[in-house]
Structure formats: structure tokens, C-alpha cells
Amino acid sequence: xxxxxxxxxxxxxxxxxxxxxxxxxxxxxxxxxxxxxxxxxxxxxxxxxxxxxxxxxxxxxxxxxxxxxxxxxxxxxxxxxxxxxxxxxxxxxxxxxxxxxxxxxxxxxxxxxxxxxxxxxxxxxxxxxxxxxxxxxxxxxxxxxxxxxxxxxxxxxxxxxxxxxxxxxxxxxxxxxxxxxxxxxxxxxxxxxxxxxxxxxxxxxxxxxxxxxxxxxxxxxxxxxxxxxxxxxxxxxxxxxxxxxxxxxxxxxxxxxxxxxxxxxxxxxxxxxxxxxxxxxxxxxxxxxxxxxxxxxx
Numbered sequence: 356x357x358x359x360x361x362x363x364x365x366x367x368x369x370x371x372x373x374x375x376x377x378x379x380x381x382x383x384x385x386x387x388x389x390x391x392x393x394x395x396x397x398x399x400x401x402x403x404x405x406x407x408x409x410x411x412x413x414x415x416x417x418x419x420x421x422x423x424x425x426x427x428x429x430x431x432x433x434x435x436x437x438x439x440x441x442x443x444x445x446x447x448x449x450x451x452x453x454x455x456x457x458x459x460x461x462x463x464x465x466x467x468x469x470x471x472x473x474x475x476x477x478x479x480x481x482x483x484x485x486x487x488x489x490x491x492x493x494x495x496x497x498x499x500x501x502x503x504x505x506x507x508x509x510x511x512x513x514x515x516x517x518x519x520x521x522x523x524x525x526x527x528x529x530x531x532x533x534x535x536x537x538x539x540x541x542x543x544x545x546x547x548x549x550x551x552x553x554x555x556x557x558x559x560x561x562x563x564x565x566x567x568x569x570x571x572x573x574x575x576x577x578x579x580x581x582x583x584x585x586x587x588x589x590x591x592x593x594x595x596x597x598x599x600x601x602x603x604x605x606x607x608x609x610x611x612x613x614x615x616x617x618x619x620x621x622x623x624x625x626x627x628x629x630x631x632x633x634x635x636x637x638x639x640x641x642x643x644x645x646x647x648x649x650x651x652x653x
Contacts, residue, residue, distance in 0.1 A: 357497055362615045364495065368504050370611025371511035372570050376584055377591040377603045378514055379562030385598035386535055386555035389446065390454065392461040394563050395585025396468025397433060401564025402580060403472060404429030405571040406481035413485065422486045426568040434561035442556040447549065465581070473578055480577035487572040503572065510569060514562060515604060531555060590629050594636045596643025605644060609636075 376398055383391045408425035412418065417425075441464060449457050490502025522528035534541045534551045542548050566584075574580065591610050595602025610629050617628040624631075636644060 358619060360496060360498060362619055363612070364498070364500060364505075365618070366612035366615030367508055367608075368611075369614055370607040371507040372566050372573075373587060373591055373611060374511045374604055374607035375514050375569075376563055376566035377588045377595075377607055378518060378600065379559035379566070380588050381592055381595075381598060381600055381603040382518060382562065383556055383559035384592070385600075386531060387446070387450070387552055388454070389461065390458050390589075390597075391559065392458060392585060393441065393464035393468060394461075394559070394588060395581035396465045396472070397437065397560050397563040398567040398570075398584050399472055399576075399581035400433045400437065400468065401430045401567030402571045402574075402576045403476045403481065403567075404433055404564065405568035406483040406576045407476070409483045409485060409571075418485060420489060422483075423489070426486065426571070427565070430561055430564035430568040433564035434557050438557035438560040439553065441560075442553050446556070447552070450552075465585070469578070469581065472581075478578055480575040481571075482575055483571050485572070507569060514565070515600070518558075518562075518600060527551075527554070587629060590633045593643055594633050596640075596646030599643070599645035602643055602645030 380391060380394050383389055405426040408429040409422045412421050412425040445460065445464065449460055487501060487503040490506055492499045493502045493505055522532060530546055531551050534546060534548055538548060587610065591606035592603055594609055595606030609632055613628050613632045614625060617625045
């Protein structure tokens with residue numbers, strides 16, 4: 356019983372941070388029709404930014420709960436500074452081009468971000484464990500979990516609801532949905548499509564950086580973290596269906612629980628089982644579980 360509960364909770368925790376990152380990837384594809392391979396590099400920038408920001412806040416005597424504020428500010432800074440440079444400076448010249456070409460462009464950006472990250476932060480690992488101690492431990496039956504880890508589930512729910520609410524219950528969200536489905540008509544009616552694309556890409560970058568920032572206390576922040584996250588994130592969005600927010604949520608749950616099961620029962624197959632699940636889903640649903648069939652809608 357304890358083992359089953361452990362597998363479920365660990366799987367939900369893993370799925371939570373994975374959903375936050377995959378949500379940004381899904382949003383960018385849903386609006387801009389871009390498979391953004393650079394997403395992993397933006398995740399890494401969020402992790403490094405959070406590590407530096409938390410250390411800086413602690414140096415100013417603003418430790419404790421202010422470290423969470425520092426992590427949020429770091430993610431926001433990545434979005435505000437990097438997103439316009441990439442979207443306005445490069446990607447906008449390739450809208451409407453072949454998807455393979457755009458994928459290669461984002462892969463090139465990913466490689467550049469890797470080198471830029473090393474130039475700025477060096478190659479030594481960063482450790483920022485202080486925020487993980489803020490919430491103490493939580494008792495679940497006979498198990499004890501770190502409160503910070505469980506709080507990631509709440510953060511994932513907030514991010515998912517926030518994006519859904521923003522798209523379906525706000526004016527800018529409805530404009531974005533109109534641009535997704537009828538870009539020419541929207542432009543003819545006076546919608547500034549360039550601004551919508553920049554906003555959507557910026558939000559995608561923010562989610563990637565936010566996932567990285569709030570994962571920083573769980574890992575050693577070092578070169579290479581961007582590679583692992585982008586590969587697993589792609590598995591999530593492929594399972595759920597490209598451009599589908601519910602698909603990203605279900606995909607993250609499937610991957611998280613499958614990985615957690617493998618960790619405890621077949622540890623040598625931890626990575627393999629993720630792709631086994633992906634292949635199994637694609638055999639029956641080549642377009643993914645939740646890919647819209649007709650209208651483009653996220």
C-alpha cells in the first residue's frame with residue numbers, strides 16, 4: 356500500500372513540473388505553430404536565474420519567503436528580456452516557412468542558449484536548497500514528504516487554470532483564439548497579430564523559465580539540464596497531442612506516473628518506459644490523445 360501511494364505521489368510531483376514546462380511548449384505551438392526546441396534552454400536560464408536571484412536576496416538579508424519572490428522575478432526577467440530578442444529578432448522572419456526549417460532554427464537557438472548560459476554562469480553547479488525548507492514536511496499516512504515538493508502540484512494547477520482562464524475568459528485570450536483559427540480575418544479586422552504572437556511566445560518563455568526556477572531547489576543547476584527536460588517535454592506534448600492544453604496535462608500525468616512506477620519497480624528502465632508509453636499511444640492515436648481534428652484550438 357505504501358509503495359503504491361509513493362509511486363502515485365512521486366508521479367504527481369514529477370508530472371507537475373513537467374506540465375508547467377510542457378504547457379509553455381504547447382502554448383507556443385498552438386499559437387505560433389512552432390516546435391520550439393529552444394524551450395529547454397529557456398528552462399535552464401530560469402533555473403540559473405533563480406539560483407543567482409535567491410543567493411542575491413539572501414545576501415541582502417531577504418531570505419525565507421522572499422526566496423520564492425526571487426524565483427518568480429527570475430522567471431519573469433527571462434521572459435521579459437529573452438522572449439522579444441528571440442521572437443522579434445529571429446523567429447518572426449520564419450513564420451509560414453517549412454516546419455522542419457523552423458525546427459532547425461529553434462535548435463540553433465537552443466545551442467546558442469547553451470553556450471550563452473555557460474559564458475554567463477560558468478560550468479560549475481549551483482545549489483539553492485533554501486526554498487525547499489520553507490514548507491517543512493507533510494505527513495501522508497505513514498509517509499513523509501517535503502512540503503515544497505507537494506506545493507509544486509498547486510503551482511501546476513495555478514498555471515494550467517491561469518492559461519485556460521486567460522484564453523477563454525479574457526478579451527486578449529479571445530483575440531488570441533481568433534488569431535489561431537482565422538489569422539487573415541483577424542488581421543483584416545485590425546488585430547495586431549505581431550503583438551499577439553509576441554505575447555504568446557513571451558508567456559511560453561515565462562512558463563519554461565518558471566518551471567526551471569521552481570525546479571532549481573530540487574536539483575543541482577548545471578550544464579545539461581536543458582537537454583533532458585526538452586526531450587521529456589516533447590514526449591509529453593506528442594502523447595497529449597500538439598497544441599492541446601488538456602493533452603499536455605494528461606500527457607504529463609501519464610509520463611509522470613509511468614516514470615515513477617519504473618523508478619521503483621524497474622529502475623534500469625526509467626527513461627525507456629517513457630518512450631515505450633509514447634510509442635504505445637502513437638500506435639493507436641498517431642496524432643496524440645487530444646489533437647483537435649478540425650479547428651486549431653488550444
